[in-house]
Amino acid sequence: MEKLYKGIHEFRKAFFKEEEEFFREIAHSQSPAALFITCADSRIDPNLITQSRPGDIFILRNIGNVVPPYDAIKDKNSVAAAIEFSVIKLQVADIIICGNSNCGAVKALYEDDGYFGDAPHLHEWLELARPAADIVSTYYPSYKDSEMFCAVEKENILLQLNNIQTYPFVKERLESGGLFLHGWYYEIGTGRVSVYDPAADRFVDINIKYKS
Numbered sequence: 317m318e319k320l321y322k323g324i325h326e327f328r329k330a331f332f333k334e335e336e337e338f339f340r341e342i343a344h345s346q347s348p349a350a351l352f353i354t355c356a357d358s359r360i361d362p363n364l365i366t367q368s369r370p371g372d373i374f375i376l377r378n379i380g381n382v383v384p385p386y387d388a389i390k391d392k393n394s395v396a397a398a399i400e401f402s403v404i405k406l407q408v409a410d411i412i413i414c415g416n417s418n419c420g421a422v423k424a425l426y427e428d429d430g431y432f433g434d435a436p437h438l439h440e441w442l443e444l445a446r447p448a449a450d451i452v453s454t455y456y457p458s459y460k461d462s463e464m465f466c467a468v469e470k471e472n473i474l475l476q477l478n479n480i481q482t483y484p485f486v487k488e489r490l491e492s493g494g495l496f497l498h499g500w501y502y503e504i505g506t507g508r509v510s511v512y513d514p515a516a517d518r519f520v521d522i523n524i525k526y527k528s
């Protein structure tokens with residue numbers, strides 16, 4: 317904890333002081349351009365990898381960057397609440413679903429029941445990503461280890477892109493052209509981000525696709 321307390325002290329003393337005006341301005345309201353859905357993995361920092369600032373992106377994180385299908389969880393669905401808030405109330409123009417390499421959630425799909433004995437919620441939650449593993453074992457049965465995990469991580473992004481389209485208000489805005497979906501894959505060890513290209517049906521390095 318010491319490190320975190322020290323960090324807050326440092327933040328107030330240096331960064332905040334320099335940007336005081338900016339923070340005063342954004343204090344009253346938010347109008348983020350995008351909803352950014354990603355894994356809770358401690359190694360992912362959405363603002364860092366997109367070089368964005370507080371207020372730029374509405375961030376929704378959970379284990380495995382999962383979007384439960386619209387009626388999969390009835391009430392108390394915090395993911396649905398965040399999607400409703402950002403899409404309907406904040407009117408974001410883009411939704412990014414960002415998966416990651418070396419994803420613990422994907423690895424956990426291959427654990428046996430004993431692993432989940434003391435973590436029943438984790439078990440239930442991960443089942444929402446199970447179809448991604450099923451797709452890979454069906455269509456790429458020869459894949460093993462890191463190749464298999466990587467394929468499941470990417471299939472999981474596509475699965476969640478499909479799931480978010482089961483939300484009627486998302487579908488409506490997608491069809492009217494007021495909202496756009498993006499699938500990103502972030503590699504922790506290289507810093508590379510690739511984007512799903514539906515025309516090519518594969519992930520393409522973002523730096524090649526969108527040269528600055």
Ligand SMILES: [Zn+2]
Pocket residue numbers: 355356357379380381416418419420421422
């Ligand atoms: Zn992850």
